[in-house]
Amino acid sequence: MPAETASMPTLLDRALGAYLGLAIGDALGATVEFMTPREIRLQHGVHRQIIGGGWLKLQAGEVTDDTTMSLALGDALLRGAREGRPHDTTLIAEAFVTWWRGKPVDCGNTCRRGILRYLHEHTLAGPLSDGDGGNGALMRNLPAALATLGDDEAFERVSLAQAHITHHNPKSDAAVLGLGHLLRDLLVGAGPAPAQARIGALIADWPVFRFQPYRGRASGYVVDTVQTVLHCFTQHDDFEAAVVAAVNQGDDADTTGALVGMLAGARCGAAALPSAWLHRLQPAVVRAVRTQAADLLGLSHQPAPARDD
Numbered sequence: 505m506p507a508e509t510a511s512m513p514t515l516l517d518r519a520l521g522a523y524l525g526l527a528i529g530d531a532l533g534a535t536v537e538f539m540t541p542r543e544i545r546l547q548h549g550v551h552r553q554i555i556g557g558g559w560l561k562l563q564a565g566e567v568t569d570d571t572t573m574s575l576a577l578g579d580a581l582l583r584g585a586r587e588g589r590p591h592d593t594t595l596i597a598e599a600f601v602t603w604w605r606g607k608p609v610d611c612g613n614t615c616r617r618g619i620l621r622y623l624h625e626h627t628l629a630g631p632l633s634d635g636d637g638g639n640g641a642l643m644r645n646l647p648a649a650l651a652t653l654g655d656d657e658a659f660e661r662v663s664l665a666q667a668h669i670t671h672h673n674p675k676s677d678a679a680v681l682g683l684g685h686l687l688r689d690l691l692v693g694a695g696p697a698p699a700q701a702r703i704g705a706l707i708a709d710w711p712v713f714r715f716q717p718y719r720g721r722a723s724g725y726v727v728d729t730v731q732t733v734l735h736c737f738t739q740h741d742d743f744e745a746a747v748v749a750a751v752n753q754g755d756d757a758d759t760t761g762a763l764v765g766m767l768a769g770a771r772c773g774a775a776a777l778p779s780a781w782l783h784r785l786q787p788a789v790v791r792a793v794r795t796q797a798a799d800l801l802g803l804s805h806q807p808a809p810a811r812d813d
């Protein structure tokens with residue numbers, strides 16, 4: 505077998521790379537969430553170790569809502585398939601309620617408001633709102649991309665349904681679909697040219713996401729998040745360099761780190777993830793991610809992956 509074929513990541517390896525990359529970026533970035541780049545430099549130099557702490561006082565290797573809400577969405581999609589209710593939005597909303605009642609280490613204000621609205625009004629979407637422009641729907645959409653691979657219509661329908669439970673905003677929707685399609689391209693092995701074309705198409709439709717020149721804003725506003733994520737992902741071919749660049753921008757560092765980790769992890773595959781970071785993640789999170797990645801791919805229209813873990 506030629507060397508380049510032997511080293512080509514499989515679909516499952518890319519899916520695992522994306523999901524584990526998300527968790528790595530979350531765990532690494534949470535330490536410096538809400539700090540400025542200058543504060544990070546003074547305290548850490550270049551922040552590149554998964555050490556926990558931060559404003560959430562995390563244990564080393566602990567993840568936050570970015571990863572745990574993704575796992576909740578994934579659980580709901582798997583449960584729906586098992587119970588003959590595929591893509592049922594009520595199951596997704598119920599999974600978010602269960603997640604929230606489990607006292608997660610963090611829950612964004614817009615997510616909390618949407619979950620409480622569902623509990624009180626039983627509505628699966630709030631009204632269109634300028635106030636829903638945070639990145640909370642974007643950060644957790646990876647399971648929808650995996651479960652619907654090969655079916656773009658289902659991907660868009662499930663993504664918007666899960667998003668609107670808490671975030672009903674056109675820019676959030678555009679970000680969820682735009683980064684989601686880019687992720688799906690990478691999962692099936694798209695190289696740099698198709699990935700650039702996908703990014704170019706997103707920016708042609710939504711110039712607000714233009715990231716060159718990069719403005720250096722990395723807040724939880726979905727526009728700032730998308731700009732930072734695309735800047736770091738396109739500037740750095742290497743997984744570690746891309747994620748380090750994202751989290752050292754500070755501010756919503758766990759979420760920008762998670763999303764860059766997701767895209768860069770899909771690009772390189774799990775086998776190429778830095779083992780020092782992987783071994784720092786909480787084992788229960790790694791187990792849940794590995795199981796979900798394979799099971800969600802099993803729901804997709806792609807050939808069922810062979811479990812290699």
Ligand code: MG
Nearest residue numbers: 568569570758
């Ligand atoms: Mg978080």
Ligand code: MG
Nearest residue numbers: 756757758759
């Ligand atoms: Mg965050």
